[in-house]
Amino acid sequence: MSVTKAESPEHTDxxxxxxxxxxxxxxxxxxxxxxxxxxxxxxxxNRPGFEHGELVQQAMRHNLxxxxxxxxxxxxxxxxxxxxxxxxxxxxxxxxxxxARLLTREAVRVSDGLARAGVRAAWTKGxxxxxxxxxNTAVRPFNDIDxxxxxxxxxxxxxxxxxxxxxxxxxxxxxxxxxxxxSRLDQRMYRMSRDHLPHLRMLTDxxxxxxxxxxxxxxxxxxxxxxxVPMRQVIERIETVPVLxxxxxxxxxxxxxxxxxxxxxxxxxxxxxxxxTKDLALSQFADxxxxxxxxxxxxRRDIQAAIEEFxxxxxxxxxCGHTDALFRxxxxxxxxxxxxxxxxxxxSAQGAGGQPLTWHGDMRRRLRESTPPALSPLR
Numbered sequence: 001m002s003v004t005k006a007e008s009p010e011h012t013d014x015x016x017x018x019x020x021x022x023x024x025x026x027x028x029x030x031x032x033x034x035x036x037x038x039x040x041x042x043x044x045x046n047r048p049g050f051e052h053g054e055l056v057q058q059a060m061r062h063n064l065x066x067x068x069x070x071x072x073x074x075x076x077x078x079x080x081x082x083x084x085x086x087x088x089x090x091x092x093x094x095x096x097x098x099x100a101r102l103l104t105r106e107a108v109r110v111s112d113g114l115a116r117a118g119v120r121a122a123w124t125k126g127x128x129x130x131x132x133x134x135x136n137t138a139v140r141p142f143n144d145i146d147x148x149x150x151x152x153x154x155x156x157x158x159x160x161x162x163x164x165x166x167x168x169x170x171x172x173x174x175x176x177x178x179x180x181x182x183s184r185l186d187q188r189m190y191r192m193s194r195d196h197l198p199h200l201r202m203l204t205d206x207x208x209x210x211x212x213x214x215x216x217x218x219x220x221x222x223x224x225x226x227x228x229v230p231m232r233q234v235i236e237r238i239e240t241v242p243v244l245x246x247x248x249x250x251x252x253x254x255x256x257x258x259x260x261x262x263x264x265x266x267x268x269x270x271x272x273x274x275x276x277t278k279d280l281a282l283s284q285f286a287d288x289x290x291x292x293x294x295x296x297x298x299x300r301r302d303i304q305a306a307i308e309e310f311x312x313x314x315x316x317x318x319x320c321g322h323t324d325a326l327f328r329x330x331x332x333x334x335x336x337x338x339x340x341x342x343x344x345x346x347x348s349a350q351g352a353g354g355q356p357l358t359w360h361g362d363m364r365r366r367l368r369e370s371t372p373p374a375l376s377p378l379r
Contacts, residue, residue, distance in 0.1 A: 020044040021054040022368055028064055029286040030327060033071040034135060045080035052081055056089060062282040062367070067139040069093035095208060097138035100130055102209050104244040107145045110214065111249055113160045121157065121250065122148045122238045124217075124260060128251040131243045133290050140287070144199070144213035148252060148260075150231045151194070151218040158197060161214060166200035172211045179203060179211070195219040220260050221315075222267050229259065229310050255302040258295070259312065261288050266315040269322075272351040272375060279372045285323050285363075292331060304335050317341040318348070322363040349375055 027041040044050055059068045069090045072078045078086060107127050114121050126142020134140040149157050158168060169187065170179040179201055190198045197216040204210060220229045237253040252260060265288065269280040295303070307316050317340035320331035332338045349357040359366070359373035366373050 020047060021051045021058065022364075024055055025058050025062065025064065025068075025282065026326070028059070028068050028071045029062070029282045029289075031067060031071075031134070031139065031286065031290060033067075033074040034137065034139070038071070038075055042075065042077065045077055052085055056081075056085055058368075059089075061370070063141060064281075064283050064286075065089060066093045066096035066141050067283070070137055070139040093138060096141040099141065099143070099209050100126075100138050101244055102204075102206060103127060103142065103145050103212065104130075104247065104249075106212050107243075107249055108245075108247045110145070110147075110161065110164060113164050114157065117156055117160045119149065119153050119156050119160060120235050120238060121153070122235065122252045123249045124148050124252055124257070125264075128241055128243065128249060128257075129287060132241055132251070132257075133287065133294065136244055140283075144215050146215045146217065148220075148234070149216060149218050150235045154194075154197060154216075154218060157216055158200070161200045161216075164202075166202045166214060168200050169198045170201040171199070172201055172213070177203075177210060193223040195221070195223040220256070220263050222271070225267075227263070227310070227312055227315050229256070229263075229306075229312075254295070254299050255306050258288075258291050258299075258303050259306060259310075259316075261291060262316055262319040263312070265319050270315070270318065270349050272349055272357060275349060275372050275375065280363075280367060282326075282367050285326050288319065288323050288331075289327050289329060292329070300334065307335065307337075313337055313340045314345065318346060321346050325363055326367075348378065351375065351377075 021044075023041045024044050027038055032038050045052075055068070056065070059065045070093055072081065073090065073093070078090065081089060104127055107123055111121070111123070123146065125146040126140060127145045130136060130138065130140050130142070147157070162168060167179050169182050171182045173180050182198055187198065190196065195218060199213050199215055201211050201213045204212060218231060219225075220231075220234065221227050234252065234256050237256060238250045239253050240248045241251045243249050251257065261284075265280060265284045268274045268278065268284075292300075307313055316335065317332060317337040320335060320337060321341035323329060324331055332341050344358075347358050347360065349359055351357045356378040357375040358378045359375055361373065
């Protein structure tokens, strides 16, 4: 492995053990291993006292464990991990590849069923990003398959999935290995917020992937949001993309795919109800970074035009500002959003009933913490 000098991370030496572990994770999150030689942060792995366990734990929390395994493999750094960590980390990459192949085959089967029923739908997130952004390397793991439809197609889509063997309103019970009905609280939430169908699930005979979940959304934002993108317009621009196994899947157009990546991060990181349940992961910002870096000048202009057309400057500035701070990029400037990214807005959140909230610290600190940020009323 050759280590090249690149942009310096936002740290100053000497770093604490926890800081070096996080610096390596940020390097992995940028997925330089797919495109270029790693920078000097890779040398931290061989430092005496480096916290390999902290690195693995944070990689698991941020959905980056397969990316870490690929990074170590690609650059001859496997032996930098202690032996008892090495095998499970590297095995997780194989599990990610197995899951990706199984879920991609199932997405193709579901697509065929929807097409026969005349339902236009686009696959999003992991099942398409594995090919469009990550070169079919399985470094971008996903645990379910995500579908985007128009609101009028909710019931036809549900009917197709039931015909294909899926159970509606279902959760998987890992203790029994069976499906059970989702809680009444979740049922009530889905009735009130009609931007998603309750998950539909199907059991498999695969010991590593015992069930498949289909997450059906019909909005790029959420029910009741003041920011909306007309879904019929989104569905009309569906594109076909190649995926694993030589197959193809319908997907969002490139501009809409970028908007959705950002708006999904905004939803999960800005709404109190999602902050307290799962909050954000570093991998989500890495997806945005990677798609932006792979976008042509024409595509970037299309994205900027779509932001203006749909009035999305505020949520996009929230997300792009935090992405810039994490990865030293210039998305705000390149998208013309610098005026919207003031510090008060960047630290904002929304509580029940639209209550304005705020949180303290920057996004790097927020991601590193194992608990959601403390939210307080905005005065």
